[in-house]
Amino acid sequence: MATVEPGIARHYDISGLEERIIAALADTGVDVAHLRAGDLEAVDEFHIGGVAATRELIEQMGLKPAAKLLDIGSGVGGPARFVANSVGADVTGIDLTPSYVDIATSLSKRTGMAGKTHFVQGSALDMPFADASFDAAVILHVGMNLPDKPKLMSEAARVLRPGGVFAVYDVMRLKDGALTHPLPWASNQTMSFVATPHDYRSAATAAGFSVTAERPRGAFAIEFFATMRARMAAAQAEGKKPPPGVGLIMGEDARTKIANLTAALEGGILAPVELLLRLG
Numbered sequence: 079m080a081t082v083e084p085g086i087a088r089h090y091d092i093s094g095l096e097e098r099i100i101a102a103l104a105d106t107g108v109d110v111a112h113l114r115a116g117d118l119e120a121v122d123e124f125h126i127g128g129v130a131a132t133r134e135l136i137e138q139m140g141l142k143p144a145a146k147l148l149d150i151g152s153g154v155g156g157p158a159r160f161v162a163n164s165v166g167a168d169v170t171g172i173d174l175t176p177s178y179v180d181i182a183t184s185l186s187k188r189t190g191m192a193g194k195t196h197f198v199q200g201s202a203l204d205m206p207f208a209d210a211s212f213d214a215a216v217i218l219h220v221g222m223n224l225p226d227k228p229k230l231m232s233e234a235a236r237v238l239r240p241g242g243v244f245a246v247y248d249v250m251r252l253k254d255g256a257l258t259h260p261l262p263w264a265s266n267q268t269m270s271f272v273a274t275p276h277d278y279r280s281a282a283t284a285a286g287f288s289v290t291a292e293r294p295r296g297a298f299a300i301e302f303f304a305t306m307r308a309r310m311a312a313a314q315a316e317g318k319k320p321p322p323g324v325g326l327i328m329g330e331d332a333r334t335k336i337a338n339l340t341a342a343l344e345g346g347i348l349a350p351v352e353l354l355l356r357l358g
Contacts, residue, residue: 083174083201086223086269090175092329095154096184102322115159115189121322122156122185124262125219126299126350128324131247132157132218133164138291138354139214139243141165148172148212148237150202150230151220154327155182155195161216162194170212171197172205174223203229207237214243219350221248222263225271227278231285238357244287246353249339250275252294255347258338262328275351287355296349303340 092098099121104110108117119129127134136157141147143166149158152171162169173179182197200206202217203226215234224230234244249263251272264270279289306323313319328335342348 082225082269085265087175089263089265089269091177092327095177095327096181098326099154099181099185099322102326105319106322113185113188115163115191118156118159118185118189121324121326122154122159124153124156124324124327125247126249127295127302129156129160131295131298131350132160135216135218135245135247135352136161136165138352139216139245141167141214144168145213146170146211148207148215150205150215150217150234151223152182152197153178155185155197157216157218158182158195158197159186159189159191162191167194167214169195170207171195172200172202172207173197174199174201203233205233205237209236210239211237212242213239214245216245216247218247219249219263221246221278222261222270222272227273227281228284231278231281231287235285235287235357240358242357244282244355244357246278246355247350248278249348250278250351251347252296252349253347255342255345257342257347260331260335261339261342262324262335272348275353278351278353282353282355287357289353290356291352291354293352294349295352296343296346299343299350300340303336303343306336 100110123129145167147167147169149171152173158169158171161167176199179197179199186192186195251274259266
């Protein structure tokens with residue numbers, strides 16, 4: 079993993095991203111001097127379905143106020159802030175990309191959430207946390223960059239307390255078929271490690287988890303991107319800037335990445351899948 083991690087970190091690193099986010103929000107009339115976590119939801123939830131997908135996943139976890147939650151691959155901190163706000167959990171995020179950690183920390187400060195969310199740089203396959211440190215964990219669209227699913231699951235099991243819930247929401251392979259790059263998570267095939275739901279389940283059970291729920295979300299994903307395209311087309315027709323969305327974090331080739339992913343979704347090759355796992 080160490081050999082591919084630097085390239086993966088560079089794939090996600092976009093110069094001036096925080097400034098772009100703030101400028102895009104200001105353009106839509108957001109009072110960026112008094113930013114709230116909810117103002118960021120269109121741009122800081124970097125996965126298919128955005129905050130709606132986060133909400134539906136979190137609602138299944140049964141988190142209690144003050145629960146200690148680990149967000150593996152926390153990006154710029156959107157899900158962490160959402161859970162801290164909606165549930166009252168104390169959330170720690172870990173991400174491979176240093177600039178994402180810095181932006182997540184800064185945005186939490188801007189929104190008054192620095193006390194409930196904490197972000198550290200590190201690898202999901204070698205996490206800098208003590209055993210049994212967390213009550214629950216989530217991973218949203220990160221496993222596609224992780225070549226070793228058994229190691230991901232063993233690390234998650236290690237840092238969770240007995241009975242802890244691990245909620246997975248990753249893009250998975252449902253059938254054979256060629257993928258066209260770039261994709262949102264990979265500039266080329268050397269950094270893409272899409273696996274099947276069976277691969278995830280097998281790795282999870284070997285690490286001591288039981289699978290309590292599974293849900294493919296292919297139709298949901300196709301509808302999400304169709305809605306995004308419609309909004310962008312409507313804005314273009316009216317001569318307006320497109321509304322801010324997940325494409326902002328994907329950089330200059332966002333349209334190409336989304337088009338390639340949409341083709342794989344519509345072809346039934348890929349789909350986001352939820353897995354709810356319980357330790358022990």
